[in-house]
Amino acid sequence: MVKFDAKLNLPSSDELPCSDDAPVDNENQNFIPNFLLFLLEFIWAERQDWFFAVDMGLYHTTGVSPSIPVIPDGFLSIGVERRKPGNKSRNSYVMWEENYTPPIFVIETVSQTPGGEYTTKMAIYAKLGVLYYVIYNPFFYQRDKHQPFEVYLLVDGKYQLQSGEPFWMSEIGLGIGRATSWSGGLEREVLYWYDEQGNRYLTPEELAQQERQRADLAEQQLQNLVAKLKAQGIDTDNL
Known part of the structure; x- marks a missing residue:
């Protein structure tokens, strides 16, 4: 009797959409994760074992269907190829094509329309095994009865809110926290990466x-x- 392997029927990344094409309703949803990405490209310029995505479909096999992705505002995976063979870019992050390596870090920026950051998405990321989950909510935190900046650590399958800012993530080798940036003549609060001593990159x-x-x-x-x-x-x- 031949044993059925469900993985044989999983779609490839070429068959899956890269995102849900849902428009953002808050500038931070794109700017904050892109800022972290561009800064990381500078900090880790010599490393090729990481991948950071912004608004990209993350396909997994822990949900109702492997064809339905979760789409974080930003996520970081370590221990994967920065670029695919042939220097190709990814259309999406497909877990079964990444040796089932989950992101180690996910960031969500809360907008006017709640997106399940504290509920549905949190449960999905916990099930995936995302170690660090950051929720940035500078404008609607009072509405949501949370803090503007929260870091959660996955402990025994559940997220526990951490304290301290910038917060050092030893498994990643980076800290994260808020600071004011001057960019393009504009002053705004953004999230930065930090070193272990608390110095901002x-x-x-x-x-x-x-x-x-x-x-x-x-x-x-x-x-x-x-x-x-x-x-x-x-x-x-x-x-």
Whole structure:
């Protein structure tokens, strides 16, 4: 008797839609996870064992149908190929094509229309085995009776709310927390990655700005020194 293997009938990533095409109703839903992605590409530029997706269908076999995905605002998987063979990008994240590796980190940003972040999606991510689940809710947290920023850790199959910010995620080797960013002439609160000492990882733009500020400060200090020497009657042109 031949044993039936359900995995043989699972659809491939080419047969599955990449998302549900549902429009977002809050700018943060796209901006926050994309900000984390671009920063991670800078921090982990030399690593090829991770994948971060934004608004991508995550197909799994723990729900009612493997053809129905859950779509996080953003998620990180470690121990998978950053790009598929042939330097190809993913249309979706299909668990049975990723050696059943679940994301280690998922982020949801709450919008005006509740999306089950504290209920349905939380249950799905727990069942999938997502270790860290972050809910960012700066605008509607009072409505939802939660905090603006919450980190949950999966313990014995259930999520437990953690304390501390930035929060260090040792299994990932990164911390996460809120900070103010200046980008494109705009000031806004975003989520940043942090190191174990609680230092915020800066974007390339912020690092360049920081370097310009150092150079400007050094130039100002030099000018002050020259003016002081001249005031003492010292010919600085021959120094």
